[in-house]
Each structure stands twice: as C-alpha cells, then as structure tokens.
Amino acid sequence: MSISTQSDSSPGSVASAAGDRLGTELRRPPILSLRFFAVWQRNFRVWRKLMLPSLLGNFGEPVLYLLALGYGLGQFVGEVEGMSYMVFLASGIVCSAAMTGATFEALYSAFTRLTQQQTWAAMLAAPMNVDDVVLGEIAWAATKALINASAIVLVAALLGLVAGPQALLVLPVILLAGFAFAGIAMIVTAISPSYDFFLYYFTLVMTPMLLLSGVFFPLESLPGAVQIGAQCLPLAHVVMLVRPLMTGGAIDAPILHLAVIVGYIIATYWLSAALARRRLVR
Template sequence: MPPAPWRLPALSPRFLPVWRRNFLVWRKLALPSILGNLADPVIYLFGLGFGIGMLVPEVGGVSYITFLAAGMVCYSTMNAATFEVLYSSFSRMHVQRTWDAILNAPVALDDVVFAELVWAASKALLSGAAILLVVTLFGFVEPRYVLWVLPLIFLVGLVFGALGLVVTALAPSYDFFMYYFTLFITPMMLVSGVFFPAEQLPEALRAVTGLLPLSHAVQIGRPLLLGQIPQDAGLHLGALAAYGAVAFWLALALMRRRLLK
C-alpha cells in the first residue's frame, strides 16, 4: 500500500545525487541558460529604468533605476525558480519519465521532489546573483550589504520553487502553466513593489499585496541594496519560510497522490 499522501516529508541525503544529475545535464548548456535568465530582467532594468527614469527623477529618495534594480533582483530570482519547476521539472516528471527511472533506484519520491526544489533554488541563486552583479557593477546599489542578499535569493528560490511544484503536480500539460502566470505570477509582479512603491496602491489592495511572497522578498531586498537594515526583517523572513514549507508539503502530497497510486 502506498504511503499516505499527506504525511510529513521524509527526506534523506539521497536527494543529492538527483540534484547532481540535474546539474550535470544543465552544465552542458550553462552559458545560454544564464544569459537567457539574465536577458529579461536586464531589458526591464535598462528599458524602464532609463525610460521612466527620465520622467520620474526620484522614487523614495533614490533614482528610479536604483529603485528598480532591487526589484529586478527579486523578480529574476522568482522567474528562474518558477520556470525551472514548471517546464523542466514537468518534463522530467511527465514527458521524459526521468523520475520513473530514478525511482527504480533506492531513492524515495520525497527525495526526488526535494532535489527538484533545491535545484530550482540553485538555478535561481545563479540568476539572481548574475543580475545582482550587473546592478552592482553599474553602481545602481549601495555595496555595503550586497552579500547579505545572496541568502535571500536562495530562500526566494525555494519559496517560488515550492509554489511552482504545486502547480506542476496538478498540471496535465504545459498549457496549464499559463493560468499560473496569468492569474498569479504576473499580477503579483505588478503590485509587489518591483516597479513602483506599493504604498501608492489603494489601502485595501495594499493590505492584500503585503501578504504576497514577492512583497516580503522586496521588503528585505530593497533596503539591503540601498545600504540599509530592513525593518521587520524577521517577520518577512518568517513569512517566506512559512510559504516555502507549506507549499513544499502540499506539492509533495500532490506528487505522492499523482505518482504513487
């Protein structure tokens, strides 16, 4: 009888070979992958930063492109983790049946799913670190606390990786992912303080957007990149950790129900 799908995760170090397998496959296309993840946020950064920046000289006491740079780091991280667990993980799970082959070895499904999550966060760390390097080299951030942003990037990758795995567990095909982007990722990107201060939103909407995971990430990342200590950092980090833990547990339960029938 298969294990109850809603039991707590049972993880072991056996996830590491699965993570390594994903890394070795990705390494063959590492440069195009990094450049692809870097292109979108850099286009937004320079296109909107200089374009709107000519019309809006300052936002929150800094130039608009400086304001936008911090948001782009969080946005790039979210995108990299989300695309990995949606399209790549779905391919390995459903299309290529890679997971089926791995599960013939002494590796549990819990370890396979956890490896996918950690791998997505690892790719998100590379993507976020790349855009972080760009904005630092161009002088758009205060370098005092830049290195503190790297652990945040990894955590954000875990959070959005876990959320994306929930969608992957439910998806019948690639087309299903468009609902997730259209109904969740894109609206959240627009109202979470990436492109403009969330304080400008109507009060009712601001209360809702303040609960979104990307908002918590921006609330920590932007002050750090402006050389400031974030307010309520523990609260924001706790919220992100809670999102990640609950989403991973839910994703794993759905994966068990889907694959261990």
C-alpha cells in the same frame, strides 16, 4: 431470488476514495533525507552542458528590463523613496529574476522530466522516494534563482546601483526565496495535465504578484486593501528584504519577512510532495 449489487467504481465512490487518499497524503509530512542531493546533482550536470544559452536566456530579459525601464521610465519618474528610479528598480529586478528563474525551472523543466523524459520514474526505481525527488527539483530550481539573481546583482554593482558590500547578504535571501517560488510552482507541476495548464498560473498568480509586490513601484502607492493583500504574497516580503540591503537602508521587521518566506517553503514543499505522491504512487 436475485440480488443486485452496486459497483464500487461508481463516480461518487471514486471521487470519495481520491479525496480520502489526498487527505491522507496531506496529513503525512514529507520524509526528509540527503538523497535529494543526488537529484540536484543530476540536474546540475545536465544544465552545465547548456550553461551558456541558459544563462543568456534567463539573464538577458531582466537586464533589458533594468536598462530600458531604468533609463527610459526613470527620466520621467525621477526619485522614488529618496533614490533614483534606476536604483529603486534594480533591487526589484533582482527579486523578479529570482522568481522567474525558480518558476520556469520548477514548471517547464521539472514537468518535462516528470512526463516526457520519465526521469522521475527512473529515479524512483533507485533507493529514493517521491519526497526526495520533489525536494531535489525544488532545491535545483532555487539554485537557478540564485544564479540568475546573482548575475543581476553583479550588473547592478557595475552600474553603481549598489550601496555597498552589504548587498552580498541579498544572496542567502534570494536562495530562500527561490525555495519558496519553486515550491509554489512545483504544486502546479504536480497537478498539471499538460504544459498549457501553466498559463493559468502565469495569468492568475505570477503576473499579479509581479505587479503588486513593489518591484516596479512602491507598495504605498497602491490602495490600502491591495497593500494588505500584497502582504500575503512572498515576493513582497522578498523585495522588502532585498531593497534595503542593496540600497543601504534599514529593514523593517526582518524577522516577519523571513518567517513568511520560510512558511511558504515549508507549506509548499509539504503540499507539492503530497500531490506528487498522489500522482505517482498508485
């Protein structure tokens, strides 16, 4: 009598096992420790060697947008929300610079360290876990966002586009926002098979968020349904906090805006750490 057996490595069983494993990873919260600072410190030391070209690359494009659109388009637009278009745009460019700075660092640089340089593998050989590495990468990307945005705030102040010293309160908001944007990008990094995969994120997420979050024009000029959708995007809430701080206006519902940003930080770190563990821990 012959007995037939079915291999456990069939596509269905493999997919089911992968799904169960991801579910287990998602339910387990990340393990927080101060070991992430070693990752941040390592990335800072590497960046310090290439600081000047890095600053020029990340700082030049936002300033160009500010000057070209502010002076050029501003001649046709006039005033927006009771202020010159140049003043209105400056706060939006600060927010977009934070988003792009954190995103590029958490995508291209982190993916290079993960795959090409195998830096993550080397760090995991130390007394450090995946959660530490992911948080360190996110923290460093948030720092890059703060550096880029601070440079734009300085330029805006020199051009007379800042209302007063309360604009310094923009910096902690930008740092928080950097954690949120870096967390979103780290999710993409954790699942990306190659650099080309990042184009999906830029086309489907980052570009719509940039255009629909009040960076270049007020949200009120958009259709009602689009305005509601924009409230789900972290960049919109960052703009709603940063613009009044830079222009001297009052902030509507600051607790709500901060809660959305912090919610993104927690959710994206949790998910990106789970996805990275699934990718790296066999």
